[in-house]
Amino acid sequence: MAGGPVFAGKGGREYPGNLTPYVLATCIVAAMGGLIFGYDIGISGGVTSMPMFLKRFFPDVYRKQTADTSTNQYCKFDSVPLTLFTSSLYLAALLSSLVASTVTRKFGRRLSMLSGGVVFCAGAIINASARNVAMLIIGRILLGFGIGFANQSVPLYLSEMAPYRYRGALNIGFQLSITVGILIANVLNYFFANIHNWGWRLSLGGAMVPAIIITIGAILLPDTPNSLIERGKKDEAIAKLKRIRGVDDVTDEFNDLVVASDTSKLVEHPWRNLLERKYRPHLTMAIAIPFFQQLTGINVIMFYAPVLFKTIGFKENASLMSAVITGGVNMVATLVSIYGVDKWGRRFLFLEGGAQMLICQIVVTICIGLKFGVTGEVSSLPEWYAIVVVLFICIYVAGFAWSWGPLGWLVPSEIFPLEIRSAAQSITVSVNMFFTFVIAQIFLNMLCHLKFGLFIFFAFFVVVMSLFIYFFLPETKGIPIEExxxxxxxxxxxxxxxxxxxxxxxxxxxxxxxxxxxxxxxx
Incomplete structure (x- = not known):
């Protein structure tokens, strides 16, 4: 039998296994499903700050940017149709994640990922060829369906494929792909903005590339042993488990998976069972963690980074470059989480990241408040002042990227018993998408009315969520997923x-x- 680390299983048995090149490559390919989510997050804010895009689809906002010099800085982008363009995707993702639960459970994780890639690609094509706002919204809705399927299935796939000692690092590959997608989108926005009439079409159409990657990946990937057992393919499951672990003796782990699957089949209505008392902790985390993740305020930065930087006095290209910088920080900081999540634990990263984000939000509030006051009547920021704002926003992004960003997906995907896993993961995705939709829809209006106090609003929730983690989230580092x-x-x-x-x-x-x-x- 091949050597390697041994993992404690039920009843004192041990699970032998290695971090094999096969499972590593499989998890890397699967994690690329995060590219579609990240690309969309990064592309939206840049496109909505491009003058030609605004002039064609949102002329009222364009006039505020050019003709109406009296408009205060906080309200220049306040437009319901504009925010609907961004936020409609997340409402569609919410609905599709509920359907994805059934597909993921009955037909496997791979088919769910494949569905997400195909639908997302269709949405990208429609957006790139859009002639009116209606086409934009239809395209965004299809993108949302794709994201709902991918976000429901990819974290589950990674948690089930990875040896539990490395589960945290491999699962965070999903978040790393999100950050890579954001960075690529920000870089493309920076260059495509200089293409006068149709640069925005290239930005929106570029979403086809990550969609094709996840589609091809889903075709080539194997399904997880958990999913195969769940669908009655036990012979195929044990063969796959041997290859994944790199050893011949997987009897103990296989038997435990079969027991978990048999137990799950006794549950006729997983959605109804979520309400049972014994699943109260799981349901609470499925709702609370994605809720708090969105109330950190990170999507304010990532969706609208170019818009936000332009609002606080940056020129057009400077605002896009600032978004590139924050996207780069986001990606690099995620690597810290990959290194430390299975070493330092989930709780430490959650709490450290919360403290870091809180300090930065307070500093940014003071900086913007001192310069713009409540009127917002200022044309630009001094260079040194702008650098300070960008610096603290980058430190804030780093704090999120190694804590609430990846852990918001990792922890829910690893805590659910198999009998409620697909349904509970759908709850997590749905809550995430719903509050992403809400924040995206109301942010620009909140910025117009709360002004610099908007950052205090999010800072309050950072305090609340950190206290929640301290008192109510147990450490899940090094615990087998079935135990x-x-x-x-x-x-x-x-x-x-x-x-x-x-x-x-x-x-x-x-x-x-x-x-x-x-x-x-x-x-």
Whole structure:
């Protein structure tokens, strides 16, 4: 039998296995599903700051930028149709993620990813050839359907394929792909903005490239052993598990997966079962984590970075370059999370990132407030002042990129039992998309009315979410995905929701020898 690290399983058994080149390559390809989400996040703000795009589709906003010099800086982009262009995608993603749950469970993770890639590609084609706002919105809705399928299936795929000791790092590959997509979009916006009449078409049409990548990847990828067992393909599943782990003896892990699958089949209505008391911790995290992730204010920066920088006094190309800089910081900082998530733990990164974002939001509030006041009547920022604003926004982005960004997808995807996994992941994606839609739809209006106080609004939620993590999220580092229930049983608060008889499927395994050390309550 091939050598490698051994992983503790149920009843004191050990799961032998390696981080094989096969599983590494598989997870890298699957993680590229994040490119479509990232590309869209990055492309939206840049396109909506391009004069030719605004002149063609949103002439009222264009006039504010050019003719109406009296408009205060905070309100120059306040337009319901403009924000609907951005936010309609996320409403569509919310709806499609609910459908994706059934597809992912019954037909496998790969088909869900494939569906997302094909539909996203169709939306990109329609947007690139748009003649009116209606075509733009239709294209955005199709993009949203694609993102809903991809975001539902990719994190689950990664969590199920990865050896649990490396699960955090491999799963965060999804977030890394998102940041790469954002950076590529920002760079393309910077160059395409100089193409006078149709640069925006190239930016929007470029979304076809990541869509083709995930489509081809989904065709070539294997399905996860969990999914194969769930669909009754046990012979294929055990062969796949051997190849993934790089060893011949996978009996213990395979048997545990079969038991988990058999248990899940007893659940006739996973959506209804989510409301059961014993799943209260999981449902809470499925809702709270994506909710707080959006209320950090990060999408204000990523959606509207060029718009925001232009609003606070940067020229057009300078605002696009500032977005490129923040996109680069976002990508590099995500690598820190990949390195540290399985070393330092989820809770440490959550809390450190929250503190960092809070400090930066306070500093940016002071900087913008001192310069613009409540009237917003100022034409530009001194160069040194603008550098300070960009610097602290970059530090803020870095804090998000190694904490709430990747962990907002990782933690929900690894904590759900198989019997509710697809349904619960759909809840996570739906909540994420709903609040992304809300923030995208109301941000420019909030900026117009709250002015620099908008950053204080988000800073308040950073405080609340950090306290939530400190008291209610247990550490999930190094816990096998099929034994995650033990962290809830030993939590000071959530333990009361886990019945003792249910604990015997994994929780009481602590008493059967999973760990030689006593397990302390976690916070």
């Amino acid at each position: 995650m229930s033990m962290v809830w049983k030993n939590h000071w608060y959530w333990g009361r929701y886990i019945p003792n008889d249910d604990a015997s499927n994994g929780l009481s395994a602590l008493e059967m020898g999973i760990s030689k050390e006593p397990v302390k309550p976690v916070y």
